[in-house]
Amino acid sequence: MAPVLIGLAGVSMAKASQFAFGINTWIITHFSWGALFYMPAGFAFMIYLTKRFFPGIQGSGIPQVIAVIDDPSHKKKNNLLSIKIIIGKVITLMCGLIMGASIGHEGPMVQIGASIMHRFYGYGTIRTAEQRRMLVLSGGAAGIAATFNTPIAGIMFAMEELTKKYIFNAHSSTLLTVIISGFVSLAIVGNYTYFGYTNEALPFLTHIPAITLCGIVGGLTGGLFSLIVQKFSIILPQKIREAIQNHPYKFAALCGLIVALLGLLTNGMVYGTGYMPTRLSLESDTALHAWYYGPAKFLATLLSALSSIPGGLFAPTLAVGAGIGDGLSLLFPNLAPHSAIIILVMAAYLSGLTRSPLTSFIVTMEITGSQQMLLSLMTATLIASMVSKVICPAPFYHALAQRFEPSPATQKTDKTT
Known part of the structure; x- marks a missing residue:
C-alpha cells in the first residue's frame, strides 16, 4: 500500500509542479515587474509558515531524512517525518514554484516518501531502530524513483546518498518499495524522459579532453555551491551573522528580491526548476x-537555498549544469557536440554538489535518455566528485543533516527511556 501511495504522490507532485510553472509563466507574461514585490513578501511568508506552523520542512528535505536514518534511537521522529510535514511541504513548495523560486519538487518528494513509510513505524512488530531506518530509507529512495520516473536511480540514491554511515542492506522490502513506486509512475505517465531526449553519442577515447574538462568544471562549480551553503553562517562577519539570525524574515525577503532582479534581467529564465531552458539546450545543436x-x-x-524556504535542488542543479555547459560550448565550440557537453556538465555539476557520482550519472542518463554515453558520464562524475572533495571535504546533504541531529543530552534521555 505505502509504495503505491508514494508513486501516486510522485506523479501528483510532478503534475502540480507543472501547473505551478504554468501559473508562474502567466504571471511573468502579464506582470513581470510584480516579482519585485511578491517574491520578497512570498519568501518571508514561507519562512513564517515554516517557523510558526511547520518546523522541519525547510530546505529540500533530504538532510532531514538522512538525520532520521542516522539517529540510533528507536523513537518515532514526528518532528521531521509526519503527515503534518507532508502538508506543510506541499503548500510551501507550490507557493515557491508559483512565485518562481529556483527550487524543485524532487528533494521534497524524498521527505514525503520517507514520511509516508515512517507513518507505519510502531505498528505490529515494526518497532526497532533498524526497522525504522529501513522504512525511512526505502521511502526516501522511492520518492526519487517516483518523481524522476527512474527506479534504478532510486535504488542507487539509497545505496550511495542515504546510507553513508551505514552499510546498505538490500532487503527485498526496500527494493520492492522503490520498484513499485517507480512502476506506479511509469504506469500513469509512461516511459518519458524528464528533461527531454538526445541520441548524441560521444566516443570515449576520442573525447577524453572534453570529458575531463566537463568533469573539472562541474566539480569546481558544484563544490563551490556546496562550500558556500555549508560555510555561509561561518564566513560572514559576526554582525551580519547576528542580523540574519535575528531577522530571518528580512533576510528571506532580501533573497527573494535578488532572485526577482535576476529573473527580470534574464527574462524569467532563472525562475522555477529550469525545466524549459534545460530542455531547449539539450535538444538543440547549438x-x-x-x-x-x-x-x-x-x-x-543559491539564494533560494540560503533563504531556507522549502524546495529541492535536484532539478535546479541540473539546470545550472545545463547553463554552464551551454556557456562552455560557446567558449569551446569544437570541443564536443553541444548536447554532449550539456549532459556531461549536468551530471558533473550534480556530482560536484552531492558528491554522489554514481547517483548523478544514473539520474542524468535516465532523465535525458543518454544511455549511449554511460562511460563518459561515469568518468565525468567521478572526476567532478574528486575535484569537489578538494574544495569542500564534507558531503553536502550529510553536512546539512547535522543541523537536525538530536543533541547528546536528547540521545541519553532516549536511551534511558
Whole structure:
C-alpha cells in the first residue's frame, strides 16, 4: 500500500509542479515587474509558515531524512517525518514554484516518501531502530524513483546518498518499495524522459579532453555551491551573522528580491526548476543562451537555498549544469557536440554538489535518455566528485543533516527511556 501511495504522490507532485510553472509563466507574461514585490513578501511568508506552523520542512528535505536514518534511537521522529510535514511541504513548495523560486519538487518528494513509510513505524512488530531506518530509507529512495520516473536511480540514491554511515542492506522490502513506486509512475505517465531526449553519442577515447574538462568544471562549480551553503553562517562577519539570525524574515525577503532582479534581467529564465531552458539546450545543436544564464541560475538557486524556504535542488542543479555547459560550448565550440557537453556538465555539476557520482550519472542518463554515453558520464562524475572533495571535504546533504541531529543530552534521555 505505502509504495503505491508514494508513486501516486510522485506523479501528483510532478503534475502540480507543472501547473505551478504554468501559473508562474502567466504571471511573468502579464506582470513581470510584480516579482519585485511578491517574491520578497512570498519568501518571508514561507519562512513564517515554516517557523510558526511547520518546523522541519525547510530546505529540500533530504538532510532531514538522512538525520532520521542516522539517529540510533528507536523513537518515532514526528518532528521531521509526519503527515503534518507532508502538508506543510506541499503548500510551501507550490507557493515557491508559483512565485518562481529556483527550487524543485524532487528533494521534497524524498521527505514525503520517507514520511509516508515512517507513518507505519510502531505498528505490529515494526518497532526497532533498524526497522525504522529501513522504512525511512526505502521511502526516501522511492520518492526519487517516483518523481524522476527512474527506479534504478532510486535504488542507487539509497545505496550511495542515504546510507553513508551505514552499510546498505538490500532487503527485498526496500527494493520492492522503490520498484513499485517507480512502476506506479511509469504506469500513469509512461516511459518519458524528464528533461527531454538526445541520441548524441560521444566516443570515449576520442573525447577524453572534453570529458575531463566537463568533469573539472562541474566539480569546481558544484563544490563551490556546496562550500558556500555549508560555510555561509561561518564566513560572514559576526554582525551580519547576528542580523540574519535575528531577522530571518528580512533576510528571506532580501533573497527573494535578488532572485526577482535576476529573473527580470534574464527574462524569467532563472525562475522555477529550469525545466524549459534545460530542455531547449539539450535538444538543440547549438548554444541557445547568453553566457550569463548558468551563473544567473547558480545565484538564483543559491539564494533560494540560503533563504531556507522549502524546495529541492535536484532539478535546479541540473539546470545550472545545463547553463554552464551551454556557456562552455560557446567558449569551446569544437570541443564536443553541444548536447554532449550539456549532459556531461549536468551530471558533473550534480556530482560536484552531492558528491554522489554514481547517483548523478544514473539520474542524468535516465532523465535525458543518454544511455549511449554511460562511460563518459561515469568518468565525468567521478572526476567532478574528486575535484569537489578538494574544495569542500564534507558531503553536502550529510553536512546539512547535522543541523537536525538530536543533541547528546536528547540521545541519553532516549536511551534511558
